[in-house]
Amino acid sequence: FLFHSLQAKMSRPVQARRLEGVDKNIWVEFVKLAATYSKVNLGQGFPDFPPPDFLTEALTRALGGGNHMLHQYTRAFGHPPLVKVLAQFFEKLLGRDLDPMTNVMVTVGAYQALFCCFQALVDEGDEVIIIEPFFDCYEPMVKMAGGTPVFVPLRPNPPKDGKLMSSADWQLDPVELASKFSERTKAIVLNSPNNPLGKVFSRGELGLIAELCVKHDVLCISDEVYEWLVYDGKQHIRIASLQGMWDRTVIIGSAGKTFSTTGWKVGWVVGPDRLLQHLRTVHQNSVYHCATIVQEAVAQGFQRELMLYGKPESYFVQLPKELQQKRDWLVQSLDDVGMKPIIPEGTYFVVADISQFKSDVPDVPNSDEPYDSRFAKWMVKNKGLAAIPLSAFYSEAHKNNYTNFIRFCFAKEEATLKAANDILQKWKHEKTS
Amino acid sequence: MFLASRNFCCRGIKLRTDLLSRSIKHSTSATMPFRHKNTRRIEGLDSNIWVEFTKMAADPSIVNLGQGFPDISPPSYVKEELAKVAAVDRLNQYTRGFGHPSLVKALSQVYEKVCGRKIDPFTDILVTVGAYGSLFSTIQALIEEGDEVIIIEPFYDCYEPMVKMAGAKPVFIPLRCKNDGNSAHSADWVLDPDELANKFNSKTKAIILNTPHNPTGKVFTLEELQVIADLCIKHDTLCISDEVYEWLVYKGNKHIKIATLPGMWERTVTIGSAGKTYSVTGWKLGWSIGPEYLIKHLQVVHQNTLYACPTPLQEALAQAFWIDYKRMDDPDCYFYSLSRELESKRDRMAQLLKEAGLNPVIPDGGYFMIVDVSTLNVDLSDVDDKQPYDYKFVKWMMASKKLSAIPLSAFCGSETKKQFEKYIRFCFIKKDSTLDAAEVILKNWNKQ
Numbered sequence: 018f019l020f021h022s023l024q025a026k027m028s029r030p031v032q033a034r035r036l037e038g039v040d041k042n043i044w045v046e047f048v049k050l051a052a053t054y055s056k057v058n059l060g061q062g063f064p065d066f067p068p069p070d071f072l073t074e075a076l077t078r079a080l081g082g083g084n085h086m087l088h089q090y091t092r093a094f095g096h097p098p099l100v101k102v103l104a105q106f107f108e109k110l111l112g113r114d115l116d117p118m119t120n121v122m123v124t125v126g127a128y129q130a131l132f133c134c135f136q137a138l139v140d141e142g143d144e145v146i147i148i149e150p151f152f153d154c155y156e157p158m159v160k161m162a163g164g165t166p167v168f169v170p171l172r173p174n175p176p177k178d179g180k181l182m183s184s185a186d187w188q189l190d191p192v193e194l195a196s197k198f199s200e201r202t203k204a205i206v207l208n209s210p211n212n213p214l215g216k217v218f219s220r221g222e223l224g225l226i227a228e229l230c231v232k233h234d235v236l237c238i239s240d241e242v243y244e245w246l247v248y249d250g251k252q253h254i255r256i257a258s259l260q261g262m263w264d265r266t267v268i269i270g271s272a273g274k275t276f277s278t279t280g281w282k283v284g285w286v287v288g289p290d291r292l293l294q295h296l297r298t299v300h301q302n303s304v305y306h307c308a309t310i311v312q313e314a315v316a317q318g319f320q321r322e323l324m325l326y327g328k329p330e331s332y333f334v335q336l337p338k339e340l341q342q343k344r345d346w347l348v349q350s351l352d353d354v355g356m357k358p359i360i361p362e363g364t365y366f367v368v369a370d371i372s373q374f375k376s377d378v379p380d381v382p383n384s385d386e387p388y389d390s391r392f393a394k395w396m397v398k399n400k401g402l403a404a405i406p407l408s409a410f411y412s413e414a415h416k417n418n419y420t421n422f423i424r425f426c427f428a429k430e431e432a433t434l435k436a437a438n439d440i441l442q443k444w445k446h447e448k449t450s
Numbered sequence: 451m452f453l454a455s456r457n458f459c460c461r462g463i464k465l466r467t468d469l470l471s472r473s474i475k476h477s478t479s480a481t482m483p484f485r486h487k488n489t490r491r492i493e494g495l496d497s498n499i500w501v502e503f504t505k506m507a508a509d510p511s512i513v514n515l516g517q518g519f520p521d522i523s524p525p526s527y528v529k530e531e532l533a534k535v536a537a538v539d540r541l542n543q544y545t546r547g548f549g550h551p552s553l554v555k556a557l558s559q560v561y562e563k564v565c566g567r568k569i570d571p572f573t574d575i576l577v578t579v580g581a582y583g584s585l586f587s588t589i590q591a592l593i594e595e596g597d598e599v600i601i602i603e604p605f606y607d608c609y610e611p612m613v614k615m616a617g618a619k620p621v622f623i624p625l626r627c628k629n630d631g632n633s634a635h636s637a638d639w640v641l642d643p644d645e646l647a648n649k650f651n652s653k654t655k656a657i658i659l660n661t662p663h664n665p666t667g668k669v670f671t672l673e674e675l676q677v678i679a680d681l682c683i684k685h686d687t688l689c690i691s692d693e694v695y696e697w698l699v700y701k702g703n704k705h706i707k708i709a710t711l712p713g714m715w716e717r718t719v720t721i722g723s724a725g726k727t728y729s730v731t732g733w734k735l736g737w738s739i740g741p742e743y744l745i746k747h748l749q750v751v752h753q754n755t756l757y758a759c760p761t762p763l764q765e766a767l768a769q770a771f772w773i774d775y776k777r778m779d780d781p782d783c784y785f786y787s788l789s790r791e792l793e794s795k796r797d798r799m800a801q802l803l804k805e806a807g808l809n810p811v812i813p814d815g816g817y818f819m820i821v822d823v824s825t826l827n828v829d830l831s832d833v834d835d836k837q838p839y840d841y842k843f844v845k846w847m848m849a850s851k852k853l854s855a856i857p858l859s860a861f862c863g864s865e866t867k868k869q870f871e872k873y874i875r876f877c878f879i880k881k882d883s884t885l886d887a888a889e890v891i892l893k894n895w896n897k898q
Contacts, residue, residue, distance in 0.1 A: 280761030
């Protein structure tokens with residue numbers, strides 16, 4: 018049978034070596050589990066409420082407008098109206114002039130922006146510093162580019178008074194961080210606000226990273242997709258605005274997170290031309306264009322936000338306000354039942370310590386699978402509540418460092434959060450009765 | 451990590467250069483030179499014909515028959531399906547990474563009918579960002595350093611840089627004109643079977659086939675496909691079959707899928723395009739179809755590059771496919787009606803070009819037509835550009851005739867550019883008024 022001969026002929030497997038070690042993906046597994054078992058899905062990070070009306074109306078207008086050329090290719094590096102408004106927006110935010118044609122590029126979600134960064138800038142033998150816990154794709158993307166991920170952890174410093182931890186209590190050790198920089202370090206990936214913890218890096222923390230980048234001539238890939246989701250009056254600071262950083266930073270953003278429309282898969286990079294030119298080369302040799310009509314609608318969304326910037330009606334003011342309430346709601350629910358949440362300063366995730374519920378899922382010694390992963394799977398199958406184990410956001414070597422935490426997404430309708438609360442309350446009562 | 455096939459010599463040189471540049475860096479401590487250049491994988495891949503020519507052709511006074519996209523409207527039901535989808539909230543969030551379920555199901559039904567074999571929507575199909583994304587995923591998944599990939603010239607320009615970006619070596623073989631250079635039809639352009647056979651060796655990982663062919667419009671016959679298939683089987687090689695124009699075949703021709711030939715399903719990845727099928731190039735949706743043991747590697751690439759494609763567009767496309775699937779035995783099916791519409795445009799375009807003294811090569815498929823412009827004897831020797839003749843001709847034509855096309859040497863490897871530099875490519879999937887404007891230019895060509 019010829020099926021086998023292709024395998025047999027090649028002294029090596031049919032697939033390319035760049036796929037070595039990057040085939041596993043937590044989402045493929047957990048999304049399927051949630052789809053099969055969950056009654057309440059607080060797992061994968063997407064809103065279950067609709068995008069704002071003005072955005073869906075923009076799409077409808079574009080479709081109804083009679084310009085059928087919106088169904089054809091647009092400019093490869095970004096639909097002109099979108100790159101123009103992004104440039105205008107980020108000029109304001111960064112306090113510098115931006116050329117929409119060379120300092121901005123549109124990508125298929127922030128995911129593809131990350132891919133372009135690694136492919137354009139990371140060569141075999143390069144080291145890339147990744148702060149743990151991290152959005153899981155950074156590691157396989159670095160590997161696929163032939164690079165070596167070097168991990169440095171955020172370490173929890175719990176408050177002495179026994180109060181709930183905040184994501185601010187998870188910090189880098191400056192000496193430890195400095196020790197990770199070597200001659201081979203090409204870049205550091207920064208994600209602020211951080212998924213999964215919700216940490217919003219302070220000016221001081223960013224300054225520390227910036228100093229090391231400048232000292233070692235290292236690039237910064239700054240994943241800022243949750244830039245608008247910061248709470249308690251905190252400020253999202255862009256590392257590219259720090260001294261010496263603009264020239265070495267690529268900023269990544271996402272319409273999916275900005276406008277609660279993850280399914281549109283529109284993202285962007287902002288940065289200096291001499292870095293973006295290489296991202297353009299990768300882009301033109303991989304996807305080339307992004308879908309036109311969603312770019313058109315996102316452009317209109319940004320135009321509206323530009324006009325309303327800082328005003329109470331701005332979506333960028335309203336969304337974090339709404340989400341902060343939801344955060345507080347879920348934090349309360351978790352705390353009420355004895356799951357200890359780490360109060361996030363940003364993003365729409367909260368990580369909670371489930372130690373008090375461990376008796377429901379006995380430890381299996383010598384298990385390959387981290388405890389929290391088994392717990393999360395048991396929870397979705399038996400309680401119908403989907404969440405993601407924190408070990409998903411750690412490198413292989415460190416997956417067992419924190420085994421009692423799981424991540425919940427609170428970008429959900431009130432009804433969903435209420436239903437989650439009901440499950441948690443019922444569960445707690447079953448334990449105590 | 452360090453395997454025999456890596457080129458140690460080059461690594462050694464790179465390491466020495468790095469150490470040298472770093473020692474220079476430390477000795478001049480005052481200003482550190484910015485050492486961040488592009489990665490090796492994209493070295494030399496930065497230029498791109500489209501970036502240059504689309505900019506020039508964007509001048510509204512120019513009649514644009516260059517880049518391949520329709521200026522006709524997509525069918526109204528396709529636009530309506532997208533409008534319907536826009537109103538459904540949950541379709542604004544992430545869908546299944548490897549392809550929205552309703553879309554992969556629709557694709558499996560359509561292609562099961564075409565191929566006459568069972569196609570599993572979840573394991574045998576990957577939805578990508580355009581066929582372009584499928585080409586990228588396939589090449590990144592299956593091709594690497596040390597591999598050779600056979601590319602038939604002229605070729606859709608991205609094949610070469612994509613193969614190079616994967617670290618592999620492109621091996622070119624040109625289509626040659628049967629009638630000693632006097633070609634009137636795309637069928638006149640053929641591969642020499644002996645020449646083709648000589649291109650295969652133990653390093654050959656894949657051959658890229660494009661049928662119907664861009665830019666010539668050639669529709670490979672069963673006999674021609676059999677020659678390729680025989681070689682693939684003999685040398686145990688993969689076939690990457692770019693069939694984006696699969697529905698656009700004109701009277702007297704039939705599109706045959708090489709994957710349906712005996713022994714080929716298990717070694718072929720077949721690529722299709724919503725943009726070309728439904729005249730919606732701006733939706734950027736494509737797909738790869740093949741055996742699970744190949745597609746699973748494309749899925750791994752996909753989950754590490756962009757993860758998922760846009761949901762609303764996939765849902766609308768699925769609905770459009772269901773509409774046409776139900777009428778696949780009906781001549782009104784868009785898959786057939788579009789090619790009928792284009793056939794008359796093809797014939798009109800050919801007529802206009804002939805009247806202007808140009809020699810078009812009548813395509814059997816696709817929506818491009820290549821034209822021999824040497825008969826016009828336009829003297830461009832005073833343009834001291836080092837570019838090939840056809841580049842100079844197209845630029846001259848845009849400036850002086852306000853008509854754009856694409857130079858054919860953009861679709862060739864460096865060795866063959868001379869062979870093809872007398873040809874330019876026109877796109878004819880254009881509305882009547884565009885073709886009318888082209889007609890005016892062509893009729894007045896000699897009057898200037």
